[in-house]
Structures are given as C-alpha cells and as structure tokens.
Amino acid sequence: MKNRKFICLIGLAFMLLTSMSYAADSKEFKFGEILAMTGSGSWYGMTMERGVNIAVDEINKDGGSDGYKFIGVVEDHKSGLTTPAQNAFRKLTSIDNVPAILSSFSAPTLSIMAMAKQKKIIVFNGGATSPKLINIPYLYNTRMLGNEIAPFTLKYLWDMGYRTMATIYANQTAPISLNDAATKYWKKLGGKIVSEQMHETGATDFTSEASIIKAKNPDIIFCPSTGLDVGYVIKAVRKMGVKAPICGTEHSGDMEKVTGDASEGYLFASEFFDVNSDDPWTKRFVSTFKKKYDVDPDFYAANYYELTYILKDLVSRVVAKGGNPLDGSQLEKAIWDDPKFKSIYGGYIKFKKDGTCEKPVVLFEIQKGTPVIVKKQER
Amino acid sequence: MEYLSHTLNLTFIFVVLTVSLNLILGYGGMASMAHAAFFCIGGYVSTIVTMHFDWNFLAGVPIAVIATATFGGILAAPFIRVQEEYLILFTIAFQMVIFHLMLSLYNITGGDSGIFGVPKPEFFGFQVETPAHFLPFMALFVIIVYWVCLKVTKSPFGRVLKGIREDERAVTSLGKNVMRFKVIIFMVGTGIAAGAGSIFAHYTQFISPAIGSLDESILIIAMVVLGGTANLWGSAVGAFLLIIIPEILNFLPGASGLIVPLRGFIYGALLILFMRFRPEGIIPEYFRLKRSKKKSFTKEDSLFDVNAEKDLRELSGFKKDADHDPILEVKGISKSFGGIKAVDNFFMSLGKSKITALVGPNGCGKTTAFNLVTGFLKPDNGQIYFQDKEITNVPAHRMPHSGIARSWQDVRVFQGMTVLDNLLLASQNQSGESLLKLFFMPWQVKKEEAVNLRKALSYLEKVGLLEKASEIASSLSYAEQKLLAVARLLTTEAEILLLDEPSSGVDPNWVKQFMNIIKELAKSGKTICIVEHNLEVVREISDTVYFMAEGRKIAQGSAEELMADPKLAEIYFGI
C-alpha cells in the first residue's frame, strides 16, 4: 500500500515537473543585441537599445509574435572591440540559445560572422557602415553602407565648386574603408587630395593634425570617424582657424558635448528618418519614443526598432510554414520567401542578394546644433 | 555545454600563458610586461603562414613558435642589459610599440577588425567543429607544456636559473654564462606563448591586435603573481581564478552597464589585497604538500667510480693539465676608476701546488686584483697567463673552465638552495644545462648527474659537511657556509683556487679547520692564492707572500721575511 502511494506521488511530481518545463518552454523568442554599451561610442548603444526596447514592448503587448514572447539580451562590445563581441556571441548562442543577433559597429560584426555561419545564426546590422559588410553569408544590413553615403556627400560639395580635399580618419574598419571610397571617388570626379591622416581611435588631441590641415589649406575636409572622434576633429580644426566645410558620415547625439558651437555647418549624409512623417506607424513610434525618453528618436533607434519588427515578421513566416522559429537557418531562409519588409521610414525596404538594402538618404547640415536637411537623394 | 567547454579552453590557453610567463618572471627573474605581445605575434605568424600558403595549422604552430622565439631571443639581449628597476617600464614601452604597430599596419594585420576566417584546426582530416571537440586537444597541449616546463625547471638548467635569481655574480664565478641562460629561458617562454597564440587563433578562427594589448599582459602577470611566482602549479590556480571569477560575474543579474565596472573593481581590489597581504601568491615557491623526508647521505654514496670520471672528462674535452710552473703569471696589470688607479703595474706569480698569500692594508687593491685576474674586471693594460695561454680578456664566466675559480669575501652561498644543490651547480660542462641535450639525450644528463652527485658528496666529506648535504644553506652557520663555499669551489675542479679572505669572521677553532683543509688541497695538487688579513694564517700556511700597497706589489717573499720588515709593518698597520 505504502509503495503504491509513493509511486503515485513520484508520478505526479514527474508530471508536474514536465508540465512546468513545458510551461517554461512556452514560447519565448530570445534574440541577442551586441551593442556599444561602454566606451566612446556608448551613445550609439544607448539609442539602439532604446529602439529595440520600444519595439519589444509593443510586440509583447500584442501577445508576442504568434505567441512567442520577445526577449532581447544585451551584450557589450565596448565601442568596437572584437574580443568582447566574440565572447558575447558565444554566450548568446550557447547559454541564451538565440537564433538571431542584432549587431553593431563594423569590427565586432565582422568578427562574429565566421561563427555565425557555422552555427547558422542570422545577424542583422543596423548601424555599421563598412563596405566590407557586403556579401557575407547570414549577414543582413539595413544601414546604408559607406560606398553609397560618401559619394552623395562629396558630389554635393563638388557641385558647389570645391576641388581640393583633406581627409582625417580613425584607425578603424569603417573609417578606413570610407576614406578609401571617398578619396577614390573624389579623384574620379577630378579633384585633388592634399592630405590624408589616420588617427588613433578615441584620441582627443587633434591639434597637430589640425595644424597640418591648416598648412595644406584644403577646400573641404572629410572625416568619416565615428562617435566622439569626429567631434574632437571638428573642434580642433575650427580652433585652428580653418573655415573650410567639414563633412563626414556620422553624427552621434552627444557630438555637441564636445564641439559646442563648432559643429555649425558640419555636413553628413545618412538615412533620412523623418520624425515629422505622416506615416501612421512612424508617428506612433516617434510619439512613444518621445514620451518614454523625452527626446526625438534618431535614425539609429529607428533602424533597430525596424530590425526588431523584421525579426517578428520572420518568426511569423516560419511559424506559418510549421517550422521552428528558434532555428536561425529557418529564419534566414524565410527572408527569401519575400525580401520586402515594411520600413519605419515609410514604404518598404528590399534586401538584395548581397545582404544590403536601399533606404532614402539625405544630406544633413548642422544648424544651431540640429541636423537640417539640405539635399534629398533622387530616387 | 558549449559555453563551459569554451570557457575551459580559454582557461587552458591562459594557464599556458601564465606558466610560460612564470618561466621568464619567476624562474628567470625578468619582469616582462610584453607577454601578450608575443602571444599575439605567434597568432599572427601562424595565421599569415597558413592562410598564405594554404597549409594545415599543424605546420603553422611550430613555425609560429620558432619565429617568435627567435624574435624573442634577439630582443632578449637588450632586455637583459636593462637594469632590473627599469625593466617593467621598458617592457611596457616595448609592448605599446608592438601593439600600436600591429594596429597601424592594417594591411598586414587587418587593423582593429583583425583577420577572420583563420583556418580551423584540422588533424589529418578530422576537423574540429565545436569547443567541446577541441577540449581534449587543449588539455593535451597544457599537459605537454607542463611536462616541458617541469623538466626545464627541475633540471641542471633550472638549478642555474635558481642561482641566478639569487646571486648573478656568484653564478658567473662558478663558470656559468648568465646572459645565455636568461636569453634561452626568455626564448622558451615566448616560444610557448606564441604556440598558445597560434592555437588560439585557429581555435577562434580570428585574430586581432586586441589580444596583444597592455591590459592582457597585465592580466597574465597578475595571474602569475597571484598564483605564486616560481611555482608552476600556482600558475594554473592564478589563471583559473582570474578567468572564472569575472565569468561568474557575467551571470549576475543587472544592467550590463553595471557589470563591466563592477568586474573591473573586483579585479583591481583582488590585485591590491593580494599584493598587500599575500605577495608570494596563493601557492608560494617552496610549498610542499607534506613534509617530504630529507635525504641523508652516507660515506658509501660518496665513493665514485674512477673510470666513469675518466670517461666523462674525456667526453667533455677536459684537457690534461700541462706541467707548467709558475702556473699563473700576472704581468703588469693596471686598472683605473675615474682618476684613481686602484691597481698599478701589478706583478704576481703563483707556483704550482703552492699557497700564495696576498696581503696589504685596507683599500690597497687586493680585491680589485682578484677581480682582474678572474675576469670580473678588464685590465687597462698588462697580461695574465695561465700556463702558456693568455687569459687577460677572458670573461668571468669562462674562467672556471679555463682552470681558475674564486670565492667571495661575503661568501655568496645560495641561501635558498640545499647544500648539495649549491655544489651541483658548480659542476662544469653539464649536459643538463643545454636544453637540447636535456630533451634529446636525457640518458647522458642522468649519467652525469649521478657522477656529479658522487663527486659533490666526496667534496662535502672533504670539508666535513657530508651530514648537512640536504639542509638548506641558510640554516648553516656562518663558518659552515664558508666551508660550503670552499667545497663549491672544489666542485668546479679548477686547478687554481683564489680565496678571498677565507678566514674572516670565523672563530679560531674554525680557522684551524680551514687551514688544514687548504693545506690538504695544496698537497693534492691545487694551486691556491688567498687574500688574508689574519697574519697567523698567512704565516702558518703560505709558501709565498705578496705585499701590496696602493695597487702595487711592494714586497715578495716568505711570510717570515716580510713580517720581519719594519717598513712593511708601518704600511700595513698605518703606524
């Protein structure tokens, strides 16, 4: 008698346990975010995470994606370091078992792609601009890459009559390749390069470099450095009394902390995220973001918000086919069911076979500390 | 679980790095802040070689090891010349130059994004796919490295290193080229680091300059010191500690913004607490799990096979001593320091198997003369002849091999070693001091050690220290240490023994014992020269006395003759 009771108890416990794990297993879609949470690029990480958070909140409030609750796991690549990025990748894929990762910055993204291909993890980039990011299996970019942005900016200045250019760029993957693209393009137009200087990432003292620029007296200055670097460059160049227009490819929200008024007139091209758009989806995003964070969303936040929704779409597609959305290879295949995805910029983006897509690009000029559109790209 | 396998693999890599740095730092006494740079260079060499020539990683690893070790060897010479107190700064500067160079040469190194797609480790068709697959190979690597390091440190080579750490000059006076040992251990250490670097690059399929940064070097050195310098097991503990603890912190719930500084804070705090309260590390150098029984030796152990000795002497090319008398001739040597002439046109001859004494007032240049004759100083002019060979410019570490050995006024016995080890270090031409012979002809090394052991024991018996053979030298009395120094000199088997104040600081009973020993040595064929202040000793044992004043030989003759001369007494006692 006693034995039987005991066995029943064990059986009940067993059933409870398995059903509990079943409940725990209920439908979570965990994905990774490898962002710049510390270091000189920490502003980027902050705003990207915010974009994801808004999306995750909205998606989960709606009951998740086909019942899958969205959970983002954030890891830090310390403003572009490859070792923490790789460690983050390993942790995300073996402990959190994520099938998809939202990455950022060129070097960290590149450093994880070999492993991503091997383990079939789909990786999205919404912030890095290096042309090296094209044509890598399992990597999809929703940021316009440098080989498109730089020429757009330079052509604008060329049309204004400027002919000589000095460049100064960080010893970092994207700035190096951007400098390469820019100098090639400028020479193709017929312009002259009077000086090219590479600086250490994260440097703050640019007085010597600025002195050289002053001596070379270029018509324009091109600085594709990221984060605060470009801010320090601008400040140093202006302090030196150089009045030539400065253009670049990045503008982080905390740049004015470094430049103060000196950023006046700085030109950069990037995705055109219009906070005043009439698109209902965009409007909703902007107002939610503004209410939560007390500031308008920039295009980085928009890109990562958009990426989270792309993940949601992919999950839905896989589930509709009866597949397993926790399998990265299935998510990846689902892209090609229809490479068109709704864009927070309005309309659609379409992925090309090389992993890039096209987005509306505009040229901004800083006027009184705020980016103002001066030219739209013809499409 | 893959994360666990990877963490273990990473830990193993760091164990190897820590152990290899311990060889350089703990055993070689060189504080190198540049270890991570060599780790990174090794990784790059293997990456570039395997990717360029499309070779298997099994070819890349040894190439990386050899190339980096060679580079380390070339670098070691300036490293060693730098004074110890500046070495930390120097290696930091070196580390930063290499790191920034790697970052700037982005066409070769890939700059900050590095090179990805490094070929996976492949063993004859078997490709390593997951960290778990690689774990047994990594463990094997660690075991091999440990075997190599243990063999090196417990060998005659390691013995010399130990001596170098304590007293470089003493080691030199026993006929060992300190520079050679330091360069070699540096090469071994950096070579192993390079091996780890190349394995790491292939395992992660990625390499960038980031793994060769100053932070990494500091981390490795922290692991060595925390674990315990000069203790290879401690290195494993240190590596585990400084990898596992930060990893655990990763799992703490909390904003990622908080974890990074928290990890940094704990790492820094660990360093401070350890250095302040337990600087010898977790496992100190002389840690013994149980009190191991001390070996005691008897008279039987000391009798050695004459034939074996003869074979060995012929093997090592020991020349039969020619019959040349006087056996040492010093002809007009001088030495100036700044404006002061410490030794001025000094002449001396040592008769074969005779005891010559060198006396004179304080500061007359006796010790300087000794240093000149034994190669610790180079004479400005003059010549020194040993038998018929000129040895004027022979460096100090080659003197015992040439046949001249000296003792020190301040004894300079290796306090941290046993009495026996002190002697064994002094044996000449040891195969075990050559790493190549150690690994490729271990039988010869073993044979030699056995013979040297017997010889050493017999010398100990001669000076009456046989029962103390296994004692640590620091536990001996001052007089016993002086006896030990004499026995050590005997072990060099040099023909000419120069003893610097052998009886100073010992009480009269011991002095008698010393005198007897010295007389016996001369009778058995050794040529002896002593610097002495104790005129009793001089009168009792010397055959010839040289009187020195103001760097010059003032008088020469028998002890009676000189001591009867009132003028000399005036100079000597300053009356």
Add this chain to the structure above:
Amino acid sequence: MEAVSLFLQLLVRGLITGSLYALLGVSWGIIYNTTRTFHFAHGFVYTLASYLILALVGLSLPLIPSLLVGLTAATMAGCAIEYFAYRPMREQNASQLSVFLTAMGIMIAGQSLILLIFGPDSRPLEGFPERVISLGPVTFTTIDLFTVVLAWTVIAFLFHFLARTKAGMMIRAVSSNPEKATFIGIDSKKIYLLVFGIGSLLVGIASFLATLDRPANPNIGLHALLISFITVFLGGVGNLKGAVIGGLILGVAESLVIMVLPTEYKMIVTFFILFLVILIKPEGLMGKKSV
C-alpha cells in the same frame, strides 16, 4: 613658406603641450626622485581630480571652490595611497613588481569606481572663456595661454619652494641621500607623505588644465601617467629640472614628428622614445647615474 609656417605652428603647439607635460613630469618626478616608488596610481589621482571638479561644477558650485575641493581631494588621495599601500609594502620589502601590481590595482579599481558612479560619458568643463588668438602663422586659444601661464607659475613656485623653504631643503636632502638625511634627523616618513601630497596636488592642477580643453573620460588617467614617467625618464631621474626639459622635448617631438611620419605613428614614436631612453641612458638626459 608653407613648411615654415607649419613648422612654427607645430613648434608653438609642442611648447604649449610641453608645458602641461612638464607639469605632469614634475608632479610624478618629485615623488619618484624622493621615494623611488613607481607610483603608477598617479593616473588615478589625475582622473579623480577631474571628475570631482566636474561633479561639483555640475552641482552648480562655482568654479573656484570646486577646484579647491577637487585639488584637496587629489592631495589627500595621493597621501592615502602612500600611507595605506606603498608604505606597508616598503616595510615588508615588497618586490618592485608587487608595488607595480598594487598601483595597477588601485588604478583599475579606482577607474571602475568612477565608471560606476559617473558613467562612461565624457564631461566637458564649461564656463571658461575660449577665444582663438592668431599671431601670424601661429594660432592658439585663450585656454592654451592660461594653461601655459599657470603651468609655469606652478613650476616656478615648486622650484622656489624646494630651494628656499626648510621643507623643500629636507625634500632635496632625502632625494639625494636618504641615509644621510636620516642621520641628520629628518623624518623620511613625513617627507614621503609630503612629496606625495605635493605631487598629487600638482597632478590635480594639470588635470584641471587638461579638462578645460578636453572633456574628461574614465581613461584619461593612463595616458597622463605614461606621459608623466616618459617625461621624467627622458629628462633625467633625480633631477626635476630634467623633468621640465623632458616635458618640453616630448611635447615638441610629438608635435613635430608628424611633419616626417604619418600621424598614426604618433603614439609609437612616444613609446619608442621611452624604449630607446631606457635602453641607452636610463638615467635620462640630465639625470645622475645611481651609485
């Protein structure tokens, strides 16, 4: 002509930077020359000073009081490090490596603490009037001018203090011969604390000057530290005048080198100079060989 005006601009730039480097050099040099301690945690004191001043200004405290509080805190931090860390280790005859690692630990823990409290963002010091001044081919700002004037004033004060006051003479005595100094009754322990205090005060001033020009971030300490001891070793160990010269030379060299080498080699040159100096003449250009 272009080369000449570039040269002049870079030279002036180098002298301005060099003035700050000279101040950094004497701040570390006075500690090293007197105590022979490799005070690696000097970088942490530097960072602490900046952040404290910034924090207080951020809380709307006016600049002068914030500056005074920041400098006092820096001085006390330096003394505390000597008292609680270096002195006990010296008494235990700790190896130089142990001292180095302790100081590294303080740097790392301290920097992490600052990161924890203040976050990773850079903070600028506002409120100082910044205007560009041009003299012919040479351009600099009012901040540069202020930096140079203040740095040299402080350096002059320091030398006056060392030469004319009793405390200064005691410091020099301990610097040149610690045993003799003890014989004649100087309490070296007190002197050690004094130089740590002075050195930390000076580095706090240097930190303040640097922050006027560039926002502070948690990593500024390491760079300042490296400059400090490169300057001392370049110019001469045991000789504070040497540190001043070393600072100027380093500043000018760093600035002028980009006329011949691509700018990305700037950092390499700085360290290579240190590498060569230690290799060839470790006592520095004007230093005395230790007996």
